[in-house]
Structures are given as C-alpha cells and as structure tokens.
Amino acid sequence: MVLDVRVDRHGLVLEVDLIEASYPGFNRAAMAAVRQWRFEPGMRGGVAVEDRIPVTIQFRLEDAK
DSSP: EEEEEEOTTBBBBEEEEEEEEESSSGGHHHHHHTTTTBBOOOEEETEOOOOOEEEEOOOOOOOOO
C-alpha cells in the first residue's frame, strides 16, 4: 500500500490519500493509523515547511495454525 501524506511544519499529519492499495480491507485502518503518526518536518533553508511524502506499508498475511 502506498499513501501520500501531507505533513505540516510541526510534523503533524494534515491529509492522507491512498495512491496504491494492496489489500482493500486494510485501507481505512492503515490510513487511520498513519493520521496518528508524527513526522520530522521537511526543511528548506533551515526552516521547517509543510511537505508531502510517500509512505509505503507492507502487509504480510500468514496462515493461522
């Protein structure tokens, strides 16, 4: 799954968009989790700025035994 995450200059998530889905059943849960994350803000000229970053989440399904 690939998400496009817009992060403000304080590292808080402003927006999450789905770019590529791997398991449709996990989309909403993964997006909700990423909205709670905190990031290092983007920097330009030594100043923190709003930025967009791609976030890849890999799911691995295993058989229950």
